Amino acid sequence: MADLTTLPDGDLARDLKRAERRRRLTAMMLVAPLFLFLLVSFVLPIGDMLRRSVIDTEVAEVWPNAAAAAAAWDRKSEPGEALFAALGRDIRTSAGERTIATPARRLNYALDNGRSLVLGTGRALKQLEGEPASWRATLLAENPAWGERMTWIALADAAGPLTDFYLLTATDLMRDANDDIVSRPPERSLYLQVLGRTFLVSFTVTVLCVLLGFPVAYLVSNAPERVANLLLILVLLPFWTSLLVRSAAWIVLLQDQGIVNDILQALHVTSEPIRLIFNRTGVVVAMTHVLLPFVIMPMIATMKSIPPTYLRAAISLGAHPAVAFVRVYLPQTVPGVAAGALLVFIMALGYYVTPALVGGADDQMLAYFIAFFTTSSANWGLAAALGVILLSATMLLYVVYARIVGMGRVKLG
């Protein structure tokens, strides 16, 4: 020690750094594989999703001149001949090169008859020889929709490279003929309702999970070790079978001729089968079952850390056992309950397989639509925008939750 204190400070700091370097390197190497994996499988895809929700280059790639002209247009004045000419030439070229399907699909997102408008115009212009005297007249003659402001607003929106179109669509908003942001008409609105439904189902499932899981967690954490282990295995049993099998099993149980309905009828609770599956009931039951372990585990961890003497102390101080439980035990379980509830809620928000299997048409959650737009209709922009909406709604909720519960108190393990 005496030697060390006589060293100049710089040497001590340098020596310490050298001594610590090896330890730090080891720690970094241990973390590196997971870090890289997360970077590739989590951070980059999410970044790409965020990018795709505001980027729109499909039209510009096929119709470069029209896109440039539409982007330069002030969106207020009547579109001039130059704009019509740029569009007409691009349509003719793309029709000849058979690339016209892409802008047609893109404009169809925004316009009711966008596809037929573009494809029909393309077929007509392909026949056209030379430059017409007026592209405006030619296009209008082909389809009067080219004279409508909405058409040009849609084209300007799609001209890229950045657009708010997908995000507006994902929140049931649109730009009207005056380029103002307005609500979509009810018959063309969907996603806010789906978002609300997603949150409602997730919330219901979370509440059910906490209510059903709490007594089990209490039992497990206070049972003798052998019993507790057995109970824990039973709690974790669902993890041993695939999500798909479990969801399908509920179909067997809950269908009209299923065990549950048979029992209800045998007990004369009902005279005819109750619809339990392919509706909201089925979704909530199946999701609660699947997610229950996730709320039980953190609750057990928290409850095990509460010494039984707290309850005894409260009772010895004159509190009725029920009062002692509510005032002394319950508040101490908050970290576990909060962690479990958060876990289940966030997992439920992204649920796709279970609602798809056991839900009806009106029970599909946001994840279903994201999957649909990604895989079936290749509308990645909208899929990404819906993802962004779900992500930001979740984060907003998380912030509110953290405020109420206090994130420092949430304990996952």
Place this chain on the structure above:
Amino acid sequence: MREAPTDSPVSSGGPECIVRFDKVDKSYDGRLLVVQGLDLDILRGEFLTLLGPSGSGKTTTLMMLAGFEAPTRGSILLEGADITRTPPHRRGLGMVFQNYALFPHMTVAENLAFPLEVRRVGRAETEAAVARALDMVRLTGYGERRPIQLSGGQQQRVALARALVFEPKLVLMDEPLGALDKQLREHMQYEIKHIHERLGVTVVYVTHDQGEALTMSDRVAVFNDGRIQQIDAPRTIYEHPDTAFVAQFIGENNRIEGKVAMISEGLAEVVLADGARVVAEAGPGLETGADALVSLRPERIAVGEAAGSARNRHEGTISEVIYHGDHLRLRIAALGRDDFVVKAPVVGAEHLRPGATVPLGWRPNDGRALPLDG
């Protein structure tokens, strides 16, 4: 329900009895008795310590009194009323736990107010009582802190204040100082003792630390194998143990085994295997001709010159001298044993070296002859 027996010296004339255990048995598994045939009177205002090794039944006894365990047989009376089946929250006893059991989600003041709130005491009264309780344990100004922000000793004082704030007739303490380090533990012993003296509340205190039992208690009940071996004032327990177990459990002692040759005027003469004779105070139940154990405290044995002309006088050879600061600890081969321990004063001990043969002496009253158990 049986009638309270009247033959006890306590209930007639002496200090009033607040709790009575009447032939209480407790078994957890239906085969083994953890507490057997327990008759115990706790006097109003006394500091009674239940002392014993782990598994001796002392904690079970306390838990039965608190109401967290039910006696298998027998009954418990609190101020003459049978509380054997009264649930713990209606017994009105204060309790201090080993790990403090302060509610972590409440402030110190909320912890102290808890027993008053559940009793529906008014707000103003509660605040005044909490302030008084904080003052009592010298923690005024700490009311808004959380238990976790306090040191171990402070937490223990809060736990103490919480058990006393609703002015219970009886306070139970279950090894309350077990989690504290030695120095703090000693300090807290005095503090609890002073609070007890000031308030005059009855305290039943469980510990396995004999030092704690001796310094704090008015009476000590020594438990072993589910029975009370002896219940007496600390000094009596230490100086006049009734059984070999008590002699051995409390403090250090030298065991000298032999046969009782004769008993007269309360003194027993014990003949050792090598023919040496030792005279000691005769304990209860000692009979002539029976095997006996003479228990001798190491600090009561004089060495060298000081041995003088004591009635018990023997010679021994010092095998080891250990310096303890305030005394020397000698290991001596004497009376057929090689682990005879003597505590000698440091002053004038220059001649006490390993290998030296020295005279040992003690008065008959310093040794205690007890029936040999087991």
